[in-house]
Amino acid sequence: MIRKKILGACFSAAAALGASYAGVAADAPATRPVVIKAAHLFDSVSGKLIDHGAVVVVGNKIQAVGADVTVPAGAEVIDLGDATLLPGFIDAHVHMSGESSDNWYKDFYQGVMRFTAEQALYAARNARVTLEAGFTSVRDVGSTDYISASLRNAINAGIAEGPRMLVSNYAVGSTGGHADQAPFPPDRIAPVGPLKGVCNGPDECRAAVRYQIKFGADVIKFMPSGGVLSLSDPVDVPEMTQEEMNAIVSEAHTWGRKVAAHCHGDTAAKMAIAAGVDSIEHGSFLKDDTLAEMKKKHVYLVATMFAGYWVGQKADTFPPAIAEKARAAAAHIQETFAHAVKIGTPVALGTDAAVEPHGRNAFEFELMVKNGLPAAQALLAGTRNGAELLGTADKVGTLQPGKLADIVAVPGNPLENIAATEHPVFVMKDGKVYVKKT
Numbered sequence: 001m002i003r004k005k006i007l008g009a010c011f012s013a014a015a016a017l018g019a020s021y022a023g024v025a026a027d028a029p030a031t032r033p034v035v036i037k038a039a040h041l042f043d044s045v046s047g048k049l050i051d052h053g054a055v056v057v058v059g060n061k062i063q064a065v066g067a068d069v070t071v072p073a074g075a076e077v078i079d080l081g082d083a084t085l086l087p088g089f090i091d092a093h094v095h096m097s098g099e100s101s102d103n104w105y106k107d108f109y110q111g112v113m114r115f116t117a118e119q120a121l122y123a124a125r126n127a128r129v130t131l132e133a134g135f136t137s138v139r140d141v142g143s144t145d146y147i148s149a150s151l152r153n154a155i156n157a158g159i160a161e162g163p164r165m166l167v168s169n170y171a172v173g174s175t176g177g178h179a180d181q182a183p184f185p186p187d188r189i190a191p192v193g194p195l196k197g198v199c200n201g202p203d204e205c206r207a208a209v210r211y212q213i214k215f216g217a218d219v220i221k222f223m224p225s226g227g228v229l230s231l232s233d234p235v236d237v238p239e240m241t242q243e244e245m246n247a248i249v250s251e252a253h254t255w256g257r258k259v260a261a262h263c264h265g266d267t268a269a270k271m272a273i274a275a276g277v278d279s280i281e282h283g284s285f286l287k288d289d290t291l292a293e294m295k296k297k298h299v300y301l302v303a304t305m306f307a308g309y310w311v312g313q314k315a316d317t318f319p320p321a322i323a324e325k326a327r328a329a330a331a332h333i334q335e336t337f338a339h340a341v342k343i344g345t346p347v348a349l350g351t352d353a354a355v356e357p358h359g360r361n362a363f364e365f366e367l368m369v370k371n372g373l374p375a376a377q378a379l380l381a382g383t384r385n386g387a388e389l390l391g392t393a394d395k396v397g398t399l400q401p402g403k404l405a406d407i408v409a410v411p412g413n414p415l416e417n418i419a420a421t422e423h424p425v426f427v428m429k430d431g432k433v434y435v436k437k438t
């Protein structure tokens with residue numbers, strides 16, 4: 001609980017894909033085929049826009065896609081007009097169990113004082129607004145008190161509304177590092193250990209990974225470098241040894257879990273890449289040779305530029321030690337992403353939602369385009385690439401027959417106006433409609 005603001009604000013700081021989903025306020029499950037039509041469709045297999053888009057949905061699956069689909073007899077037709085159909089968006093870096101306001105000190109107090117069950121209700125709200133923003137899958141990379149695992153289970157059971165969630169439980173890291181709790185006086189609040197992700201030495205780090213998996217982690221998140229919104233660590237230095245990183249990644253991979261590494265600093269990122277991570281999160285101070293190594297090894301950059309932008313805007317409101325780190329990261333994160341684009345490093349969309357408000361995730365598309373990624377590539381980063389990184393590409397990430405019916409529509413043509421992604425007019429997840437503005 002006490003770490004909530006720290007982990008929940010981590011920039012600083014297997015979902016049941018086929019599950020039957022009976023959303024409380026959603027439309028009733030489809031009992032007849034549904035054909036969704038719009039002026040355009042973004043084909044995230046080819047990365048191209050096609051005109052006269054249509055998707056045929058039967059139950060929770062896509063049956064046909066394209067300009068020339070046959071409308072099945074008795075089908076319900078939803079014509080969205082001047083809009084573009086896309087696969088449901090995927091955010092590879094969120095923290096559903098946290099959120100921040102304009103007042104760091106208030107957030108910190110709430111993080112300490114809220115009951116776990118109380119915070120879980122906020123998390124449920126965060127999940128709902130994320131889904132309504134068009135994000136039908138997320139990877140939740142750091143949560144305390146098993147709130148995000150609980151939320152995932154509740155969504156899969158149909159008693160809460162939200163995206164498909166992969167969760168990490170506690171992020172794993174060293175004593176005093178970005179995964180540890182704030183430096184409370186230890187005679188008042190006891191230090192924590194591997195059960196809550198804090199580990200020192202390879203054996204403890206393996207134990208920390210095993211604990212997270214024991215309690216339901218789909219993915220492992222760890223903290224090779226310092227963070228921005230944490231109080232006791234420098235942002236850009238390695239906080240773990242190579243042996244500790246190797247132990248975390250090999251243990252996670254042995255258990256069939258991918259690994260996301262929080263790295264602002266370049267040295268820590270190089271060590272994490274050598275250990276075999278699947279993605280580098282944030283990457284504020286990465287150098288070009290590191291980005292090139294990521295391209296060579298197909299390690300994704302999940303840049304969370306929105307979080308950098310947000311903490312940069314708010315830096316004056318933070319405690320001085322954090323303000324300095326926020327300004328430094330904000331000054332570099334977009335430029336580093338622009339370098340990654342030029343080098344050809346694989347990128348997946350992630351926002352660090354919780355650092356900034358939930359439900360505005362699509363602003364990251366705009367920042368990607370602003371920093372040199374062509375709009376079609378940005379849309380792929382938030383759909384197909386995200387599914388590949390999450391390990392769910394066999395189910396979601398593209399509009400193709402046989403895949404789950406996770407479908408979003410945005411007004412007009414997002415290749416001409418990427419900001420259209422921030423205003424979805426239609427959201428379907430698992431064949432059920434959550435947003436329909438026609």
Ligand SMILES: [Zn+2]
Pocket residue numbers: 009010011093094095141142352
């Ligand atoms: Zn984070």
